[in-house]
Amino acid sequence: NAGxxxxxxxQVLKTGQSMTLQCAQDMNHEYMSWYRQDPGMGLRLIHYxxxxxxxxxxxxxxxxxxxxxxxxxxxxxxxxxAPSQTSVYFCASSYLTGVSGEQYFGPGTRLTVT
Amino acid sequence: xxQVKQNSPSLSVQEGRISIxxxxxxxxxxDYFLWYKKYPAEGPTFLISISSIKDKxxxxxxxxxxxxxxxxxSLHIVPSQPGDSAxxxxxxxxxxxxxxxxxxxxxxxxxxxxP
Numbered sequence: 001n002a003g004x005x006x007x008x009x010x011q012v013l014k015t016g017q018s019m020t021l022q023c024a025q026d027m028n029h030e031y032m033s034w035y036r037q038d039p040g041m042g043l044r045l046i047h048y049x050x051x052x053x054x055x056x057x058x059x060x061x062x063x064x065x066x067x068x069x070x071x072x073x074x075x076x077x078x079x080x081x082a083p084s085q086t087s088v089y090f091c092a093s094s095y096l097t098g099v100s101g102e103q104y105f106g107p108g109t110r111l112t113v114t
Numbered sequence: 115x116x117q118v119k120q121n122s123p124s125l126s127v128q129e130g131r132i133s134i135x136x137x138x139x140x141x142x143x144x145d146y147f148l149w150y151k152k153y154p155a156e157g158p159t160f161l162i163s164i165s166s167i168k169d170k171x172x173x174x175x176x177x178x179x180x181x182x183x184x185x186x187x188s189l190h191i192v193p194s195q196p197g198d199s200a201x202x203x204x205x206x207x208x209x210x211x212x213x214x215x216x217x218x219x220x221x222x223x224x225x226x227x228x229p
Contacts, residue, residue, distance in 0.1 A: 103160070
């Protein structure tokens, strides 16, 4: 049971380049989400999904795309990277319940855009 | 518009003493509150939570208090240990009818417990 895995751990991009951050979970969780962590800002929700084929925007969705073709995977795409997207990105997953908000986080991807 | 605020960026306490971390929120629709702990180069890990129908929840050395009228919650750690040194995030969610469990996080408070 690997939990939530993210690849890569580190990435450096030039402005305008595209890339996909990978996220996978093996806990059969319906809910998956992407956050970015910036100094003094906490974690901000980018996109989330409540099941395969269903995605929605969070607080800061601009510049990012997501898709959810399987329960296990939830990749985050940057189509044209900008320096403002330099951040640490965390993927999280949880069961979709009415009472528990506990989410399991991956180890993070540190992205630098130059 | 920060719906969840942790106004103290850092806190330093002596080992064995109590650590009190505070969190304020503005959205009265929040009905579930959580605390996460984060070590450097790792993802956040769930620590403790509380439903809005309660005012206190305990788990070992960790207790969370909720004051709905003041829209304030706090995390008490007693006794504090050096291994508790980490960044602590407060988070809130509003399930309502959507049941999505989206979490809104505060900015985090860095706790240092000195031996």
